[in-house]
Amino acid sequence: xxxxxxxxxxxxxxxxxxxxxxxxxxxxxxxxxxxxxxxxxxxxxxxxxxxxxxxxxxxxxxxxxxxxxxxxxxxxxxxxxxxxxxxxxxxxxxxxxxxxxxxxxxxxxxxxxxxxxxxxxxxxxxxxxxxxxxxxxxxxxxxxxxxxxxxxxxxxxxxxxxxxxxxxxxxxxxxxxxxxxxxxxxxxxxxxxxxxxxxxxxxxxxxxxxxxxxxxxxxxxxxxxxxxxxxxxxxxxxxxxxxxxxxxxxxxxxxxxxxxxxxxxxxxxxxxxxxxx
Numbered sequence: 001x002x003x004x005x006x007x008x009x010x011x012x013x014x015x016x017x018x019x020x021x022x023x024x025x026x027x028x029x030x031x032x033x034x035x036x037x038x039x040x041x042x043x044x045x046x047x048x049x050x051x052x053x054x055x056x057x058x059x060x061x062x063x064x065x066x067x068x069x070x071x072x073x074x075x076x077x078x079x080x081x082x083x084x085x086x087x088x089x090x091x092x093x094x095x096x097x098x099x100x101x102x103x104x105x106x107x108x109x110x111x112x113x114x115x116x117x118x119x120x121x122x123x124x125x126x127x128x129x130x131x132x133x134x135x136x137x138x139x140x141x142x143x144x145x146x147x148x149x150x151x152x153x154x155x156x157x158x159x160x161x162x163x164x165x166x167x168x169x170x171x172x173x174x175x176x177x178x179x180x181x182x183x184x185x186x187x188x189x190x191x192x193x194x195x196x197x198x199x200x201x202x203x204x205x206x207x208x209x210x211x212x213x214x215x216x217x218x219x220x221x222x223x224x225x226x227x228x229x230x231x232x233x234x235x236x237x238x239x240x241x242x243x244x245x246x247x248x249x250x251x252x253x254x255x256x257x258x259x260x261x262x263x264x265x266x267x268x269x270x271x272x273x274x275x276x277x
Contacts, residue, residue, distance in 0.1 A: 007078045009275045011051035012267035015163070015196050015228025016042055017059040018072055026063030030112060033061070037232040039072040043079065045231060045242040051263075053273055057138070058085040059234070060109040066098065073102035081271050083107050083138050088126050095129055104271045105136040105161065115145060118152035127156035136161045136192070136270060143168045147181025150191065159190045159270070164197040164230070165215075171207035172214045183218040192270060195252065195262065196228035196245075199236045209252055222258055226267045 020036040039056075046054055058069050066084045073082045082103040086094070106126075116123070130137055137153060139146070140163040153160055165172065166182055173179050185191055193215055198208045216222055229245045253259040268275055 007052050009052050009264055009268060009273060011049070011263040012053040012055065012226070012271070012273060013046060013051055013229045013231075014055045014226045014267050014271070015057055015194055016054055016231040017057055017234065018042055019059055019062065019068065023062060023068055024065065025061050026065075029061035029063075031061055031234060033234060035232075035237075039076065039080075042231060043076065045229070046079070049242070049246045053079050053081070053267075055081045055083060055104070055228075055267070055271060057083045057107055060085070060111075064090075066103075070098065070101045070103070077102055081273065083136075085109070086126075088122050090126065090129070092129065095133065099133055099135075103135075105138055106130055107138040107140070110139065110141040110145075110149070115149065118149060119155060123153075124156050127153060127158045131156060131158040134272065135159075138163060140164065141167070143172070143176075143182060144178040147178055147185070150182070150185050154185070154188060154190055157190075159192065161192045161194060161226075161270070163194050164200050165193065165195065165203070165208070165211050168201050168203070168211065170201060170203055172211040174214055183214065186215065186218040186224075187220065189224075192224045192226060192266075194226055194228045195249070197230040197233075197236075198248070199233070199239055200230075205248070205251065208248075212252060222261050223266060224270075225262050226270060227253075227262050 018037050018039045019033060025032055056069055056072060058066055064085050064087050069082050073080050080102060083105040084098050084103045085107050136159040138161040141149060143166045146166055150160055174183060227249050229242055231242050233240050253262055
């Protein structure tokens with residue numbers, strides 16, 4: 001990635017979306033927002049919570065048209081990075097343009113999608129392009145399928161980021177064979193997990209903390225956990241807000257050293273964020 005201007009790193013929100021109602025939406029979308037979530041609103045939330053950086057994730061309803069994402073990254077290069085959605089046959093030139101703007105990964109939102117053989121030539125070619133740039137592949141899919149998907153993708157040598165705790169039903173349960181399949185992969189240095197959107201798993205506070213404990217047990221350390229607000233909490237806007245999600249994070253991670261790793265050290269390493277003073 002081209003060296004971008006930096007600000008002092010005080011914390012990273014690794015998962016948020018921006019959009020407005022005038023954007024062209026993807027034809028195969030599952031959801032159509034009826035409000036605006038602007039980059040200015042998002043930065044105001046970061047400021048209020050004392051966070052210096054954010055990672056914008058291309059929402060699925062915008063498809064592979066990353067122009068709005070890229071525009072925001074170029075306007076605020078000191079503070080924002082991006083995770084794009086791209087076609088499987090995306091060109092090197094397009095990926096270079098995304099990298100220049102501040103994109104640091106791609107997302108596969110596989111919710112409701114048929115699973116494919118991610119060892120096929122076309123997928124391996126895409127993942128190789130991502131790996132060469134030092135990017136990650138972000139996966140949104142339920143826990144029941146991650147144990148099958150991840151080994152196929154990891155064969156390509158790319159880092160994988162699992163969205164939203166892996167979307168367990170309530171909590172990560174090591175007595176469940178599907179959950180154990182995921183937990184068994186965590187010792188790999190290439191697998192990261194986002195602590196985000198507990199509401200999408202209908203998790204209570206106690207269940208979310210147990211999930212974190214089980215992730216830590218499987219990892220043996222806390223070096224590959226990151227946090228995301230999931231702002232503006234699409235489909236759950238009436239249930240939560242940014243401040244509530246930040247407060248929940250602080251409750252789930254009461255140890256200051258652990259919280260520093262999740263908010264600062266780990267995302268800086270994963271997304272190549274400068275620690276400039």
